[in-house]
Amino acid sequence: MVKKIFITISIFSCILISADEISNLKKIDVLHSDLSIEKDTYIYTLAGNFSNLKLKEKRVAKPSKESLKLLKAVTPRDKYAIRVLDENKREIMLIGIGDPFYVHADHIGYEDSSVFGGFIETELDIPISLNKKVSQIILLSQSEFGFKEIKKLNLK
Numbered sequence: 001m002v003k004k005i006f007i008t009i010s011i012f013s014c015i016l017i018s019a020d021e022i023s024n025l026k027k028i029d030v031l032h033s034d035l036s037i038e039k040d041t042y043i044y045t046l047a048g049n050f051s052n053l054k055l056k057e058k059r060v061a062k063p064s065k066e067s068l069k070l071l072k073a074v075t076p077r078d079k080y081a082i083r084v085l086d087e088n089k090r091e092i093m094l095i096g097i098g099d100p101f102y103v104h105a106d107h108i109g110y111e112d113s114s115v116f117g118g119f120i121e122t123e124l125d126i127p128i129s130l131n132k133k134v135s136q137i138i139l140l141s142q143s144e145f146g147f148k149e150i151k152k153l154n155l156k
Helices: 002-031 065-069
Strands: 041-049 052-061 080-086 091-098 102-104 117-119 122-128 134-143 146-154
Touching (some): 065 122
16 A cells, blocks of 8 residues: 555656656747747857866857757756856856766776766857847856856856
8 A cells, every 4th residue: 555655656756847847848948949040149159177168259150950959958967057147147048068078988898997987178059049148157067955156257
């Protein structure tokens, strides 16, 4: 009897969590509905690693499919996130970027090794609508306790 109640509660919890994630995805789609591969946007190219971030380039161009895929809601699996603020310090977007600063590699013959990757520097292209005025881009790390600011880029 206790097992049946536990299973019922577990299934109900999973349904609620998935419904919440779906609603988050819909919110992101609505926020970025003006972005497409056919329209010009601001493309902010950010370069950095797990402890630093810098603006490499800002240009007006059509975004790539890869950069549009980057625009997703933050999930618990994302180790890092990017917050974009306007000139009034209001949040334009908060996107989860996973862990782009760590590369994982498995090598045959080294299965007993404790190291299977390393930290790298990478570039991220963040597309933002032309009608948004960006003043800050912030790199955040996420843990079970919430977000921690790593680097704030003031663009104005």
